[in-house]
Amino acid sequence: MATISPHDADSCERSDAALTRAFSVLGKRWSGVVLASLRQGPAGFRELSRTIGRISDSVLSDRLSELTKGGLVARTVDEGPPVTVSYELTASGRALMPALDELSKWAQDHLSPE
Numbered sequence: 001m002a003t004i005s006p007h008d009a010d011s012c013e014r015s016d017a018a019l020t021r022a023f024s025v026l027g028k029r030w031s032g033v034v035l036a037s038l039r040q041g042p043a044g045f046r047e048l049s050r051t052i053g054r055i056s057d058s059v060l061s062d063r064l065s066e067l068t069k070g071g072l073v074a075r076t077v078d079e080g081p082p083v084t085v086s087y088e089l090t091a092s093g094r095a096l097m098p099a100l101d102e103l104s105k106w107a108q109d110h111l112s113p114e
Contacts, residue, residue: 042088
């Protein structure tokens with residue numbers, strides 16, 4: 001039976017902690033879809049709602065707030081008139097896109113459609 005060296009255990013703990021942080025944001029339903037919907041550029045709330053489709057306004061609002069607080073999405077208010085609010089990916093959000101692409105590819109290859 002192999003034993004894990006303390007260095008390996010520390011590495012696993014750091015990796016587990018990082019995954020826990022990542023999935024505390026990405027593990028919520030619709031978070032990944034909201035992020036992916038913003039990859040083409042800034043969008044307003046209604047545009048995102050139409051693009052995503054089945055998401056409720058309250059859930060979309062919650063996800064946008066969480067993703068903004070997490071530093072993945074920026075919220076911009078244009079005082080107008082009329083006042084408009086738009087959302088776009090931050091540098092951290094854009095850096096996440098390759099990982100979301102890989103996750104999407106994995107799901108297509110390994111998960112059955114709903």
